Amino acid sequence: MFRLTKEHGRMIGKVKNKENVTKSALASLRLAIKSYFKTYQVASEKGIVKDMYIEEVDAFYEFTMERIDIFCDNTDYQEVYLQCIFHFHHFFELLLKDVLASVHPKLAHKVKLDGDNSAIILDILLNKNPQDLTEDNTAEFMTSLNRVINLMKLNDTTIPIISKIVSDNKQTLVDLNQLRNRVWHKGVYLLRINELDQFISQNVLPLAVRCLNFSNYNELESYWKYKEASSSLDPITEIIRSGQGQIDYKRIAFFKAYGLACYTMPAWEFDVNQVEERAHAIGNAIPDMDVVTCFVCNKKTLLVSTETDFDTDEEGAPVSIWVKSIAAECLNCSLKIFPDIGEPQSHGVECDEMWKFEDVLTE
Numbered sequence: 001m002f003r004l005t006k007e008h009g010r011m012i013g014k015v016k017n018k019e020n021v022t023k024s025a026l027a028s029l030r031l032a033i034k035s036y037f038k039t040y041q042v043a044s045e046k047g048i049v050k051d052m053y054i055e056e057v058d059a060f061y062e063f064t065m066e067r068i069d070i071f072c073d074n075t076d077y078q079e080v081y082l083q084c085i086f087h088f089h090h091f092f093e094l095l096l097k098d099v100l101a102s103v104h105p106k107l108a109h110k111v112k113l114d115g116d117n118s119a120i121i122l123d124i125l126l127n128k129n130p131q132d133l134t135e136d137n138t139a140e141f142m143t144s145l146n147r148v149i150n151l152m153k154l155n156d157t158t159i160p161i162i163s164k165i166v167s168d169n170k171q172t173l174v175d176l177n178q179l180r181n182r183v184w185h186k187g188v189y190l191l192r193i194n195e196l197d198q199f200i201s202q203n204v205l206p207l208a209v210r211c212l213n214f215s216n217y218n219e220l221e222s223y224w225k226y227k228e229a230s231s232s233l234d235p236i237t238e239i240i241r242s243g244q245g246q247i248d249y250k251r252i253a254f255f256k257a258y259g260l261a262c263y264t265m266p267a268w269e270f271d272v273n274q275v276e277e278r279a280h281a282i283g284n285a286i287p288d289m290d291v292v293t294c295f296v297c298n299k300k301t302l303l304v305s306t307e308t309d310f311d312t313d314e315e316g317a318p319v320s321i322w323v324k325s326i327a328a329e330c331l332n333c334s335l336k337i338f339p340d341i342g343e344p345q346s347h348g349v350e351c352d353e354m355w356k357f358e359d360v361l362t363e
């Protein structure tokens with residue numbers, strides 16, 4: 001049986017040549033964003049995406065809101081939701097601690113003074129022996145958050161600018177902490193998927209971007225960010241934009257799928273010819289399949305599948321027959337979209353109309 005000893009494992013500590021950047025914070029950020037992007041796939045599979053952008057005046061509005069409620073019970077949604085919240089929480093927690101450590105190496109640690117050893121407390125109060133007040137353990141999330149904010153009270157020019165950003169956005173971090181803690185109590189507590197879109201696009205992503213720009217965590221995109229798509233639209237920027245004013249759930253859904261493909265896009269093109277050949281062969285072999293150029297990876301590897309369906313009259317004779325597109329999937333970058341995101345070109349990418357609907361009944 002495996003028994004953990006000091007010989008096992010490897011320490012993945014701080015980023016080289018960067019002051020106070022914990023690598024696992026960036027790994028968590030990557031996981032958080034990826035998990036958030038994955039919420040599109042699970043919602044689309046259950047037919048929830050269209051429910052999210054139905055208007056309040058619609059006769060089915062109440063019914064669709066109920067479907068969104070019930071979707072919280074879906075275990076695939078719970079899985080990606082929990083990963084998203086936990087990892088964003090972990091990212092911000094480590095970032096706050098790294099900010100504190102940049103002011104003083106032990107500022108992120110727990111302080112012993114509230115312990116029960118009167119002798120130590122008296123020594124400190126009477127200023128007798130200089131004592132190390134810190135423990136090995138680092139402080140809790142809320143303590144770290146308040147310490148970063150209270151740095152501003154020091155009136156010192158060396159105080160990091162990020163303290164002001166964190167202070168201005170305190171509520172977002174308090175809410176994130178609450179969402180993470182609530183998961184542990186009395187069963188799983190989750191935000192509905194439309195509420196998650198609001199929280200992430202309007203609060204969490206804008207704050208994460210500002211924190212990354214104004215801290216030692218800047219210029220480390222290779223640790224957490226996806227590769228750039230050929231259309232050069234940035235999914236995080238577009239999701240933040242879609243959350244402003246009247247939130248555009250359809251556009252957010254599109255950029256989640258697009259962002260996930262940017263993460264899975266191959267870094268090397270050594271076997272791209274083979275992938276293109278395979279896509280071409282599938283297109284030739286299956287009549288219901290079109291092969292088009294993918295707007296994420298710019299290869300002719302995006303398969304658009306169609307299905308044929310019909311309605312009959314009382315005698316069973318067909319009264320209408322139609323062919324419609326049902327999904328698009330890229331063999332190279334794994335982009336996977338469905339008609340529930342609308343036409344890709346309506347979101348700013350350059351491509352031909354993707355979803356076809358043709359009535360093919362001939363008299």
Ligand SMILES: [Zn+2]
Nearest residue numbers: 294297330333
């Ligand atoms: Zn692609």
